[in-house]
Amino acid sequence: MCIENKMKHRFTINQLNKNGYAVCKVENFKIFKALQNSFIKNISFPNSKNKTIEDVRKYFAKKNKAEINKSMINFITFNKNLSELMVKSFPNLIKELCGKELFVQRRAHTTINVPGKNQAKQVAHYEMISGISPFTYVIWAPLHEINDEGGAYHFDLKTSLKIMKEEEKKGLVNSSRVLNLMGKKKPPKLKFGEAIIFNPFVLHGNIPFNSKLARIACNVRFQSSSKPLLQKNTDYLKYYRLTS
Numbered sequence: 001m002c003i004e005n006k007m008k009h010r011f012t013i014n015q016l017n018k019n020g021y022a023v024c025k026v027e028n029f030k031i032f033k034a035l036q037n038s039f040i041k042n043i044s045f046p047n048s049k050n051k052t053i054e055d056v057r058k059y060f061a062k063k064n065k066a067e068i069n070k071s072m073i074n075f076i077t078f079n080k081n082l083s084e085l086m087v088k089s090f091p092n093l094i095k096e097l098c099g100k101e102l103f104v105q106r107r108a109h110t111t112i113n114v115p116g117k118n119q120a121k122q123v124a125h126y127e128m129i130s131g132i133s134p135f136t137y138v139i140w141a142p143l144h145e146i147n148d149e150g151g152a153y154h155f156d157l158k159t160s161l162k163i164m165k166e167e168e169k170k171g172l173v174n175s176s177r178v179l180n181l182m183g184k185k186k187p188p189k190l191k192f193g194e195a196i197i198f199n200p201f202v203l204h205g206n207i208p209f210n211s212k213l214a215r216i217a218c219n220v221r222f223q224s225s226s227k228p229l230l231q232k233n234t235d236y237l238k239y240y241r242l243t244s
């Protein structure tokens with residue numbers, strides 16, 4: 001890796017350590033583009049030949065949740081290699097954080113978010129709620145640029161930990177206070193090829209947004225294989241070794 005790239009990673013990791021999240025950039029565009037093409041190819045979509053990601057976004061912007069779920073049946077093929085494609089899109093950053101020997105989520109996620117006031121949204125939450133270890137990182141990568149409010153917001157680490165500790169004292173998880181936090185944050189705009197890496201402690205979610213296009217994003221969880229696991233085991237994780 002050249003010195004310039006090393007400096008960029010250092011900056012991203014410093015931001016990540018300080019805030020609990022940071023914007024990171026795709027390192028291997030060829031692989032990330034292959035991931036995007038695989039999504040377009042495998043999503044159930046009329047006349048999908050020669051379609052672009054914008055065509056897919058336009059099509060799904062008007063669909064309801066049931067219709068989207070039906071289209072996602074074909075994702076079983078797409079999802080098969082999604083975790084690897086995601087990890088291989090950001091190899092050096094991941095290597096610097098976790099080394100080459102990883103536990104990676106068996107099946108990375110893909111979400112399609114539809115614009116409009118009454119559409120489902122992801123309420124503010126932190127990843128450790130789902131039992132992943134504190135050593136896990138998540139990379140969330142939209143498959144297109146985000147130039148509206150359809151992205152994801154993250155609370156900084158200090159604020160997230162303060163809220164979490166206050167909730168713990170009261171025996172609460174995701175109280176109305178946390179639920180009400182959504183809508184007060186504005187998701188950042190991102191260029192195509194920019195993603196967000198975050199740790200499992202930071203509160204995050206998304207808000208309803210107005211657009212003619214749906215938002216499509218993939219996310220993957222990973223950690224060093226030498227770090228302890230929490231509740232997740234081999235049902236959820238697989239061993240993966242980064243090459244080079």
Ligand SMILES: [Fe+2]
Nearest residue numbers: 125126127204
């Ligand atoms: Fe999440």
